[in-house]
Amino acid sequence: MQLAYTTEEQAFREEVGSFIRDNLPADVRDKVLNGKTMGREDYLRWHRLLYERGWVAPHWPVEHGGAGWTAVQRHIFEDECAEAGAPPVIPFGTTMCGPVIIRFGNDWQKQYFLPKILSGEHVWCQGFSEPGSGSDLASLRTKAVREGDHYIVDGQKTWTTSAHFADWIFNLVRTDPAAKKQEGISFLLIDMKTPGITVRPIVTMDGSAEINEVFFDNVKVPAKNLVGEENKGWTYAKFLLGNERTGIARVGASKRELKKLKEIASNEREGGRPLAASPRFRDKIAALEVELMALEITNLRMIAAMRGGKGPGPESSILKLKGSDIQQRLAELVMEALGPYAMPFQREAMEAGWNEEPIGPDYAAFAAPHYFNNRKISIYGGSNEIQRNVIAKMMLGL
Amino acid sequence: MDFDFSEEQRLLDETVRRLVKDEYDIVKRKSYIAAPEGFSRKLWARYAELGLLGLPFAESEGGFGGSAVETMIVMESFGRGLVVEPYLAAIVLGAGLVSLAGSAAQKRAILPQVASGKRLLAFAHGERQSRYALADVETTASREGGGWVLDGRKGVVLNGDSADTLIVSARSAGTSRERRGITMFLVDTKAKGVGIRGYPTVDGLRAAEVTLESVRVAGDAVLGEPDGAYPVIEHAVDRALAALCAEAVGIMETLNAVTLDYLKTRKQFGVPIGAFQALQHRMADMVVEHEQAKSMAMLAALSADLTDVAERRRVISAAKVQIGKSGRFVGQQSIQLHGGIGMTEEYLAGHYFKRLTMIEQSFGDTDHHLNRFAEVTLPAG
Ligand SMILES: Cc1cc2nc3c(=O)[nH]c(=O)nc-3n(C[C@H](O)[C@H](O)[C@H](O)COP(=O)(O)OP(=O)(O)OC[C@H]3O[C@@H](n4cnc5c(N)ncnc54)[C@H](O)[C@@H]3O)c2cc1C
Numbered sequence: 079m080q081l082a083y084t085t086e087e088q089a090f091r092e093e094v095g096s097f098i099r100d101n102l103p104a105d106v107r108d109k110v111l112n113g114k115t116m117g118r119e120d121y122l123r124w125h126r127l128l129y130e131r132g133w134v135a136p137h138w139p140v141e142h143g144g145a146g147w148t149a150v151q152r153h154i155f156e157d158e159c160a161e162a163g164a165p166p167v168i169p170f171g172t173t174m175c176g177p178v179i180i181r182f183g184n185d186w187q188k189q190y191f192l193p194k195i196l197s198g199e200h201v202w203c204q205g206f207s208e209p210g211s212g213s214d215l216a217s218l219r220t221k222a223v224r225e226g227d228h229y230i231v232d233g234q235k236t237w238t239t240s241a242h243f244a245d246w247i248f249n250l251v252r253t254d255p256a257a258k259k260q261e262g263i264s265f266l267l268i269d270m271k272t273p274g275i276t277v278r279p280i281v282t283m284d285g286s287a288e289i290n291e292v293f294f295d296n297v298k299v300p301a302k303n304l305v306g307e308e309n310k311g312w313t314y315a316k317f318l319l320g321n322e323r324t325g326i327a328r329v330g331a332s333k334r335e336l337k338k339l340k341e342i343a344s345n346e347r348e349g350g351r352p353l354a355a356s357p358r359f360r361d362k363i364a365a366l367e368v369e370l371m372a373l374e375i376t377n378l379r380m381i382a383a384m385r386g387g388k389g390p391g392p393e394s395s396i397l398k399l400k401g402s403d404i405q406q407r408l409a410e411l412v413m414e415a416l417g418p419y420a421m422p423f424q425r426e427a428m429e430a431g432w433n434e435e436p437i438g439p440d441y442a443a444f445a446a447p448h449y450f451n452n453r454k455i456s457i458y459g460g461s462n463e464i465q466r467n468v469i470a471k472m473m474l475g476l
Numbered sequence: 477m478d479f480d481f482s483e484e485q486r487l488l489d490e491t492v493r494r495l496v497k498d499e500y501d502i503v504k505r506k507s508y509i510a511a512p513e514g515f516s517r518k519l520w521a522r523y524a525e526l527g528l529l530g531l532p533f534a535e536s537e538g539g540f541g542g543s544a545v546e547t548m549i550v551m552e553s554f555g556r557g558l559v560v561e562p563y564l565a566a567i568v569l570g571a572g573l574v575s576l577a578g579s580a581a582q583k584r585a586i587l588p589q590v591a592s593g594k595r596l597l598a599f600a601h602g603e604r605q606s607r608y609a610l611a612d613v614e615t616t617a618s619r620e621g622g623g624w625v626l627d628g629r630k631g632v633v634l635n636g637d638s639a640d641t642l643i644v645s646a647r648s649a650g651t652s653r654e655r656r657g658i659t660m661f662l663v664d665t666k667a668k669g670v671g672i673r674g675y676p677t678v679d680g681l682r683a684a685e686v687t688l689e690s691v692r693v694a695g696d697a698v699l700g701e702p703d704g705a706y707p708v709i710e711h712a713v714d715r716a717l718a719a720l721c722a723e724a725v726g727i728m729e730t731l732n733a734v735t736l737d738y739l740k741t742r743k744q745f746g747v748p749i750g751a752f753q754a755l756q757h758r759m760a761d762m763v764v765e766h767e768q769a770k771s772m773a774m775l776a777a778l779s780a781d782l783t784d785v786a787e788r789r790r791v792i793s794a795a796k797v798q799i800g801k802s803g804r805f806v807g808q809q810s811i812q813l814h815g816g817i818g819m820t821e822e823y824l825a826g827h828y829f830k831r832l833t834m835i836e837q838s839f840g841d842t843d844h845h846l847n848r849f850a851e852v853t854l855p856a857g
Pocket residue numbers: 203204205206207209210211212213214236237238239240289454457458459460461462463464467742744745749752754755812813814815816817819
């Protein structure tokens with residue numbers, strides 16, 4: 079047992095660090111560090127830089143443009159990027175749809191889509207959830223009927239992150255209404271510009287517009303956009319959700335937020351002294367930091383286990399549970415640190431380029447909205463209740 | 477011992493419940509918020525007609541002589557409907573301060589106008605550096621001739637942008653954070669040198685940053701005893717805390733009701749999600765928290781005017797701690813149990829959750845009140 083990184087791994091960390099220092103655009107970094115609204119182009123500028131360096135989808139097989147890294151290298155890379163304030167690569171193409179196409183797609187799909195996912199030409203979104211099908215995803219009802227060399231898609235997806243700026247959506251659709259619910263589902267790739275698709279934004283309680291409803295009315299999709307076999311979509315979706323779990327602990331991003339929390343707590347005053355000196359508040363930060371340390375090592379243990387070639391198992395639910403909890407607590411403490419100045423609602427201040435005088439300190443505008451927005455982390459990607467069910471069932475056999 | 481309402485209190489409860497039920501839902505609330513002042517003047521006039529605006533002060537002062545229990549009854553229903561009118565700022569705090577500290581002439585001039593809805597008050601007390609410490613006042617008041625000159629800044633003044641008259645606290649003697657040496661003044665919001673920057677708050681209310689630049693007021697603008705405002709401020713804020721506890725309890729009641737309803741109607745895996753034991757237990761805990769909070773809100777209402785100040789502090793702070801803890805649990809879990817719907821601006825739960833969250837950070841958060849409670853119960857010697 080030994081914790082230190084090898085010399086090669088340390089050299090790799092430095093290589094990544096210096097790449098970020100030399101390339102990450104300052105304004106994008108500022109948006110990430112200060113929690114400002116990010117647009118498509120903000121994500122894509124960094125995406126393209128990573129692409130040019132060959133690092134945009136490091137986990138892909140090398141022949142498709144992956145970096146051939148070990149699990150540890152990938153972790154180092156993600157950690158460095160998050161801590162430095164690089165935006166995450168939008169996961170829908172590189173982490174979700176890409177690996178499904180690589181594993182189950184046909185040759186045309188590989189040749190057409192993979193390079194465009196890598197280059198950032200295509201931004202993807204994920205059309206899984208529906209109004210009636212969230213945790214019980216397999217009950218989904220959006221249907222696709224085969225007509226000649228097309229499918230006709232009708233139905234509705236919801237909570238679809240980034241659908242308002244995505245070029246493509248990967249959809250789970252029902253192709254056999256008679257089969258058992260998991261067995262009649264197919265995995266279909268749909269161009270968002272196809273006639274019959276309507277995207278309607280959903281504003282979340284913090285005032286941001288990152289999710290959408292997507293309506294499909296008689297949408298004609300070429301049959302060659304079907305991934306793998308008809309009615310085998312559930313298998314592919316499970317494969318995809320397994321991939322989604324890597325990096326789910328978000329240790330790097332939480333380290334960055336912890337640093338910010340400490341800065342804010344040092345800057346805010348209580349009774350003339352920094353809030354960071356208040357025993358109650360210090361204790362809360364310290365206790366959270368301990369949790370984060372434990373999660374980092376838990377994460378590393380699972381990554382080390384993957385080094386032996388094992389995929390991420392149900393243990394990744396542990397990472398999702400603790401990771402979401404820590405992210406939510408961090409946002410909560412930032413909001414608490416602001417005291418009464420968490421109250422002013424300054425939505426405009428969250429847009430880049432806003433340069434009026436803020437109400438309270440310049441970090442105040444973000445505190446409460448982030449806290450409200452972060453409640454989503456324990457809901458999406460398999461709610462925390464579902465994660466506990468997975469642990470109970472898959473790990474414990476209960 | 478008895479926790480029942482008197483006949484008059486029962487009537488008040490019924491009246492306010494019905495009013496809120498008729499006049500408030502999440503869509504109507506949005507339209508009230510859209511008004512320039514962020515609330516409905518029409519409803520304010522209704523409250524005046526019903527006597528709510530004169531409720532917390534004596535009949536001899538033009539009010540209806542209600543106690544903190546009556547305020548609790550009103551605020552709990554206001555919580556149930558998530559009312560946005562400035563009852564806390566203008567009535568509980570504003571009129572409360574005038575009634576506690578004002579001269580006979582000041583009360584005569586102000587309180588009947590407040591009760592009729594013609595005059596709005598706001599309490600301009602907190603400052604950027606003060607956080608929740610009530611004695612941390614750096615705005616200055618210096619004597620000039622027979623009057624005073626005020627200079628400084630006040631922050632997050634609830635409904636400060638719609639008030640006609642501000643009650644401004646300022647340091648007239650002593651060093652910063654000293655309890656002695658604070659004086660309150662009645663300041664017309666249109667007076668020269670008063671700057672008001674109003675804004676919405678994250679929970680749908682309004683507040684303002686107030687600047688005072690060489691604001692000159694006459695000698696009779698002093699509210700209460702010069703240099704001796706602290707005990708009055710603390711008392712008025714304790715009443716406000718009791719009122720906030722009641723509002724929070726009303727909010728929790730609604731959140732629990734809509735969440736329970738959702739557990740019964742939302743189906744996943746072929747059954748209502750309320751069939752899952754994990755959610756049953758969560759919901760049961762939410763109900764336990766609401767009951768605990770309700771108990772403490774009642775205790776707070778019964779103690780908000782205790783003459784034993786140490787005991788009043790102990791109880792009010794205990795109530796605020798309980799409400800903070802219960803409110804956080806109920807708020808977070810009600811969103812969680814709704815899944816994606818809970819996150820949306822369109823659905824009501826988020827609005828209740830946001831207000832509940834901000835109540836925790838009003839007039840002292842849980843940490844602040846744990847300290848204040850412990851100072852009474854565990855004096856460090
Ligand atoms: C901000 C945000 C972004 C999202 N982005 C996307 C996206 O891009 N693409 C996409 O397809 N989806 C997306 N989602 C949808 C997300 O995956 C679903 O919200 C999630 O699966 C939960 O489904 P639901 O909202 O229908 O809640 P429900 O499944 O109705 O759950 C309601 C409550 O019941 C609980 N529950 C359900 N079943 C059980 C059970 N068996 N045992 C115990 N408790 C249970 C849940 O944990 C939850 O607390 C997003 C959601 C949010 C909030």
